[in-house]
Amino acid sequence: MTQLEAAMLRQQLQNLQENHRQMMGEELSGLSIKDLQNLENQLETSLHGVRVRKDEILIDEIQELNRKGNLIHQENMDLYKKIYGNRDANGVSRSPLVANSLSINEDLHAPVHLQLSQPQQQNYETLGTTELGLQLHSQ
Secondary structure, eight states: OOHHHHHHHHHHHHHHHHHHHHHTTOSOTTOOHHHHHHHHHHHHHHHHHHHHHHHHHHHHHHHHHHHHHHHHHHHHHHHHHHHHTTBOTTSOBSSGGGTTOOOOOGGGGSOEEEEEEOOOOOOHHHHOOOOOEEEEEEO
16 A cells, blocks of 8 residues: 555545544534535434334334234134134023133224324424324224
């Protein structure tokens, strides 16, 4: 490696370190308004990308939880049918194995669906956080 290449690499490293410090909000005193606006735009673009990716991950997790919840619901319904399937219209068991059964409210068997909702529009400069709400929906 020549001395010229080494000097260029050192300058490149110094520029990257300065850029990183500015992205972290440090050493901003020497920047003009235009430089600060450009930095703010870069940060907002990056933040948008992070939020989009986070939302994708949360949506995937919600879909997986809904899938698992539906499987559990189906297993519960199958077990319910095995236990209570021999009841007549009056609720009287025709099988001696379930003579002392409990009454189960059918609404408790409705599958639960999770859904990602968008946060309310807020002033992020003063709040400093983003909140995503999860809503439970029963069918």
